[in-house]
Amino acid sequence: MKAVVVGAGIAGLVAARQLGSAGWDVELIEKSPGPRPDGYMMDFFGPGLEAAERIGLYPRLAAVAYQVEAVDYVDGKGRRTCSLDYNQFARLAGGKILSLLRPDMERAALAALDDVARGRVRISYGAQVSRVWSDHDGVRVTLKGLPDAPLAGDLLVGADGIHSTVRAQLFGPEDEYLRPLGMRAAAFTVPGPLLDERFRNRFVLTDSIDRMAGLYNLRTGEVAALLAYRDSTAAAVCRGSGDARERLQGEFAGLSAAVDRVLEACPEHVYDDVVAQIILPGWQKERTILLGDASGAVSLLAGQGASLAIAGAALLGDFLGPVASADGIRPALAGFEERWKPVVEEAQAAGRRAASSFLPRSKAQRLLRRWVIRASRVPGIDRAVARRIVGSH
Template identity: 30%
Template sequence: MSTKVLISGASIAGPALAHWLGRYGFEVTVVEIAPALRGGGQNVDFRGRTHLTVLERMGVLDELRALDTGGSPMTFLGPDGRRILHLPAEFAGGELEIPRGELAQLLHRHSRNRAEYVFGDTITALEETPRGVRVAFRHGAPREFDLVIGADGLHSTVRRLAFGPEQRFVRHLGYYAATWQLPNDLGLPPGSLGLNVPGRLAALGGDHRDPTRAGAFCLFASPELSYHRHDQDQQKALVHRAFAGLGWEAPRLLDSLRDTPELYFDSISRADVPSWSTGRIALLGDAACGATIGGMGTGTAVVAAYVLAGELARSGGDHRTAFGRYEALLRDYARGCQKGGDRTGPFLAPRTAAGLRVRNGLLNRRWILDRMLQLGQEVSSVELPDYGREPSVRVSAAG
């Protein structure tokens, strides 16, 4: 009898794990609270030997290269409209940049024949038993699984139910970010053009696929705010309040925000969980070691999915051994990647005019940019086992 694994979350980490577990012979179910795959969102990037090696072993690297945007250059303007900083495409886009929605669709396509996907539902209770985990759902009937994996993001339901309240593990880093789509009335090319003042960045750029569409990106410094994460009207009001009176194209952005059907809004935060597993339940990706923006979260999630599945297969489904090795292999690596997220807000929108001048002065020097790119390559690299395309062990439900 094969090991039954429930994965919570169908963004990036969940389908990546489903791909590997299905290949290794596990019986996989993925549950996702959204009614369908989520589209939109910022472009995500992969960089360095480790990321590309895992993608190649997954068999998706060539398909992803065909989706590569070529990177997204970033141009920052001052209040007078003059350019104060330009960052080349490779700085933000790494070696491979993909629209987040297209990456999610590709991973779903590669895993759906080996996994059951349940959309529009979520876990409401977890009860570990001597031989498995009894799971209650908001809509579906209760079921029992051998293992449960929380791949459900920074605000993980699995982490809350099995490890404790979110405030115990997630730390606000002083900024909020919002993205949404709007018509490209200005005819902007792909990339990012934005007004940068102390503590705020309002930017937009043309869509890489559809020149009639553009993407907005707004980031602002703020203490932790109180709002409902699933109430878009509240979130839109917070963005309006933060950018009212800014000038430049900010009024155009705010006008488009009013009618957008899909808004991404969240704090820039990081998750630090002392142990990534408890009993038969483990965390993956942002749920375990997330950093909202700039922490190489997408690459880390794909690498972690490869290692977690490989260790479960190598151990024949023995979760005690697999979970321990998974964390031992990746914890230091993930922490190193997370540090980039700590710097994202202060980098994109320094809180003071002096901070803006210092950043611009440094990054207008090409050798400093090159050194930062090199450091990013080094941080995103880790030696990984080669689990082989098909483990020789028989996967079965371990007691």
């Protein structure tokens, strides 16, 4: 059995690994020239962490995790306004939690391919899809520059992100499924140190209105930055543009001295995109299945994108691993979607709820957020905070 996986992000890498470990031959196609360097610090917990333990990926992730002590909200002068202890956050999240830089997570998943799928997965970086076909006889993928040599297989996995080419060609235009949440986000790293010593091992978030900057000191001596802000044009402009650096400097200038220093060092090319979800009525078509952000992006507001990517990819491997003939592919895909879609939809609902408070619109909303964080230590209230932060997982 042979699978073609489009997209070597976290979902695609884990899906390729699990299929390869089950005896499938896998062609993994990625348009980027190599593992992507851009990304932000994120919390990894819930179903993805459980799946990572089950499939043997957890040790590699734990090896590159950061030891975060707290999340500190600071005002324009760098003074703490409220703080969330990370041990408490881990408890609210249901136990274990890892803090990971997205590029580190992707590289760990890449390195883990040889753990169980040695020789079964072939990766082609810098290979851009031009056309895909999927019918009852199989799948074919044509790459730009190689129109006369299409890849053929029994299964196609579209794991190529929120702006999926596979989805656009087989399921319809992006604007039919993309649901912007009225914000944009950017992520990049800059040379440090730009944060003072009192914020070592702590996430620093600006306690601001309609925009937020999150900063963290990395073990490399750099600072990772995540910037989010309201943008009424988000529905019309989904992809980052060449003026991202100038736009970010205009949006965030004066937020704090630390943010101003980060903006001065902002690279010309950064991750910059709309904060959005993908809402699809169905994820499968003939022998094609969409996975990860391509099928059900939850947005960074839900805090579970990487977790769902790994858990979903592992579950897909569970359903497809035992398949020994082409006749078993479509029933396996149907079973996967039936099992996994409700989980993703619940996470998306949590993300939409979080959107209302992620960037306070007024001083009153900002004060309410401070109160909620401070009250999160109170028994009973902590459970309500947990539902707000992590949903039911």
